[in-house]
Amino acid sequence: MIEAAAARMAGHIRRTPLLHAPLLDRAVGRRIFIKAECLQVTGSFKARGGWSAVSALSPDARAKGVIAYSSGNHAQGVAYAAATHGAPCVILMPSDAPQVKIANTRAYGAEVVLYDRATEDRDAIGARLSADRGLTLIRPYDDPQVIAGQATVGLELAEQAAAVGVTHAPVFTCCGGGGLSSGIALALEARAPGLQVRTAEPAGFDDMARSLASGQRERNAATTGSICDAILTPSPGELTFPILQRLAGPGAVVTDDQALHAMALAFTHLRIVLEPGGAAALAAALFGEDLPDTVIAVATGGNVDPDTFATALERFA
């Protein structure tokens, strides 16, 4: 499924570079390779899963259209894929999502429906809209085609790491519901078994780290309260958790300040723009303790409001 998803993406989804900065390595004291998914066509890896799911639909289902719920990056990924395939597209977004994400999703031609993250149940709203209009719901992570799409990051990473001589290293991956992390873990299991996924989450929203430790799907106490808006999911996915339980190392947890600091270092040394949730894995690679000499981080997204980015620069650059 992963190879088939990669084949369907050819010419539409970018092979993102594996970056590396000598001065960053010197400052941190270890080699860090960064898979820059912020350079993906919609600004995050979510374009892969969206493309994989939409391109796998039957012509009939595609003509009726798709619906997705998302804090923004999955929205843009699905909207881009739907627009390119000529499929109608409804996106359910929390009303507190960054304005740039709402605006971009609309610019891709999607119909955006806003809901209140604290008081409304997005799953219920999505199910009702799907039933009313015959739309296919494209889940952000608990969907085999979405996981297969995100897994193509792992196919590329296996090749790119081998090209720079890296065969054994932890691969920190920003983690919400676990679609990207589980997909990469599956791809690496087959292609680069010495590379092991380690999830990275914001403090207070470390449901995956706690679930991996306890062996069962744990929930976060809150649904908002970190600047890492892209990865604030309530609990690990039903499909993704067993994959990560089998394949991932211990989950890492980073503070909001560490995510901002990682954004500033990525600005200075890598010249890429990261959003807070997209910088969590780099933060884990930079500030984690007891790490090996070489680590890999997947920088998952760069759709960030200018004010938040300016704050990161002002405080840490």
Place this chain on the structure above:
Amino acid sequence: MIEAAAARMAGHIRRTPLLHAPLLDRAVGRRIFIKAECLQVTGSFKARGGWSAVSALSPDARAKGVIAYSSGNHAQGVAYAAATHGAPCVILMPSDAPQVKIANTRAYGAEVVLYDRATEDRDAIGARLSADRGLTLIRPYDDPQVIAGQATVGLELAEQAAAVGVTHAPVFTCCGGGGLSSGIALALEARAPGLQVRTAEPAGFDDMARSLASGQRERNAATTGSICDAILTPSPGELTFPILQRLAGPGAVVTDDQALHAMALAFTHLRIVLEPGGAAALAAALFGEDLPDTVIAVATGGNVDPDTFATALERFA
């Protein structure tokens, strides 16, 4: 020479991606492809020329060391190349260069000597230091090996443009002394003759545009006064000008505000960090008039002070 330079770079100089953003295209009304040299290993294309020149030295000359003068990006390129080759390295930098460039050049292990851009003659200082210590002077643009190194951008671009079906388009290139522009022009002449270089310079420092129009090497009236510090050279190079006279289209001129605006759009739509001088070509591609449906811009560098970047975001993002 260009192919030989490319061969010597393997494993040390990054093949940078050709980026493309659907929403940027929609906003501007044309397709813009961006060669992201800000993602090059030292944050600008200058690593290519530095690597090409240092790697072409005899073992004896390399052991004595190299010297370069630069507003910063050439400095970092040469310093990186020298450090990797184990060659001593002295860098002459203007005292008003961005702090980040001075700091990074020192971090690469180079000895930095500062001079006053308005009152001192960098060529004379460089010649004296070269003679005293037996250092080889590596000029920023008027050096065949440096031009050959920068030209590898053109080799990659020819392949990458063909891969997205672009065979005829202007290629806007940020232009100081013309090393990059002339190198790319030579590579494209051989590999993609339908792609034509057009230089991009800041208003008031458009010596190349005026020289291309008049047919002789013109000089700028001032040496400072634009935020595009990386490309404020007094006049076209002796080697580079005849190449561009033969191969380039008319030179484009952009304002400082247009460069800042291009930086903000690159932040929002491409998630890359550009410095003002590195955004001049993108500005020409965005804001130029009477352009064809498809244009290419070389985004040449991303070594920018946080305050300047925050200003671009505050005013234009």
